Amino acid sequence: MMIDRRTLIKGAGAALTAAAALGPHGARAQAADPLCYASVRELIAMFRARKASPVDLLKAQIKRVEAYNPKVNCITYEHFDQALKEAKASEDRYRRGTARPLDGITVAIKDEFSRPGWRTTQGSLIYKDSPPATESSAIADALEAAGAVMPFQTTVPEFYLFLGASTRAWGTTRNPWNLEYSPGGSSAxxxxxLAAGFATLAMGSDMGGSIRIPASQCGLYGFKPPFGRVAG
Structure with missing residues (x-):
């Protein structure tokens, strides 16, 4: 039997949609607060119109982290108290009309970039109990200046040298669409x-595919900045 291309694509799309809706592993298939998957543009519009606030967004995503991260296991250290203070400050700036470009937008931070008081472990037991940082990475400073909220750090393979994340320090990170699969790496x-709706944006880094591979395996858009164009 011959099937034309349009019918084949339509049928395949329906099958994939059904599989995502019925499968127990697809985090997004579960009922999610619409804020968790809203785009930056949509969220900023809602914040400006007072239809939602940065605090609403953060609390919705924290609820999602608590529900699904025990299975996905993509977070090293949580900084929810600090993030709540940042979200409230963003909320105040929207109220005063002084909002910054990324005010209130949550950004997951790869376990490579530092902020004062945070530990950067590089996915290794060697550094899991290292002293907290005293200085910020340039990109963390830039995000803070733009008003971003940074609620947690994310898992990586040991020393960023693998296309997934399974370490003695943090265990195995799984793809939220199907827990039997890897999210890729090293920005695993x-x-x-990002795919699980835990944050609106996420920081990665890429020398040999460490942004591009997780983006492709998790159904995301990934941007590898050109050298010399974006501070790291």
Missing amino acids: GSGAA
């Missing part, structure tokens, strides 16, 4: 967190 936790 960032890709998984």
Whole structure:
């Protein structure tokens, strides 16, 4: 029997949609607060119109982290108290009309970039109990200046040298669409967190595919900045 291309694509799409809706592993298939998967543009419009607030967004995503991260396992350290203070400050700036470009937008941070008081472990037991950082990475400073909220750090393979994340320090990070699969790497936790609706944006880094691979395996858009164009 011959099937034309349009019918084949339509049927395949319906099958994939059904599988996602019925499968127990697809985090997004579960009932999610619409804020968790809203785009940056949509969220900023809602914040400006007072239809939602940065605090609403953060609390919705924290609820999702608590529900699904025990299975996905894409977070090293949570910084929810600090993030709540940042979200409230963003809320105040929207109220005063002084909002910054990314005010209130949540950004998951790869376990490579530092902020004062945070530990950067590089996915290794060697650094899991290392002293907290005293300085910020340039990109963390830029995000903070833009008003972003940074609620947690995300898992990586040990020393960023694998296309997934399974370490003695943090265990195995799984793809939220199907827990039997890897999210890719080395920005594994960032890709998984974004796909699971735990954050609106996520930081990664890429020398040999560490943004591009998780983006492709988690159904995301990934951007590998050109050298010399974006501070790291």
